Amino acid sequence: MPSLYTPTLEQVSQVAEQIKQQGGRPNVREIKNRLGGNPSANTILKHLATWREDNLPNPMPYFDSKEWEEATRRTVEKIWNEAVTAAKKEVAKEMHALKQENERLRSRIIDLELNKAQ
Numbered sequence: 001m002p003s004l005y006t007p008t009l010e011q012v013s014q015v016a017e018q019i020k021q022q023g024g025r026p027n028v029r030e031i032k033n034r035l036g037g038n039p040s041a042n043t044i045l046k047h048l049a050t051w052r053e054d055n056l057p058n059p060m061p062y063f064d065s066k067e068w069e070e071a072t073r074r075t076v077e078k079i080w081n082e083a084v085t086a087a088k089k090e091v092a093k094e095m096h097a098l099k100q101e102n103e104r105l106r107s108r109i110i111d112l113e114l115n116k117a118q
Contacts, residue, residue, distance in 0.1 A: 012047035
């Protein structure tokens with residue numbers, strides 16, 4: 001196996017651009033294969049991250065972090081409230097069933113005590 005070498009940002013950028021122009025999505029494995037030899041995957045990854053920042057559009061350029069935080073908070077709060085409401089309904093059903101069972105058992109105890117007394 002050839003010895004490990006450190007590709008330059010320019011080399012990685014050129015290959016990444018070729019892949020992009022051919023309709024592909026640049027990745028470490030493809031760049032490593034195209035560079036040939038034994039280039040450092042860690043260096044390719046670092047240079048590819050730099051290339052992506054400079055060459056790929058931000059997928060959500062209109063969404064700032066404060067809006068994201070607030071939207072996330074609202075979503076989590078909504079899900080939490082729905083879960084609490086569902087849990088309260090479930091507990092209320094259980095309590096109702098337990099109260100009915102309690103009344104049935106109390107009635108049974110009274111019947112047994114009356115039969116015993118006779």
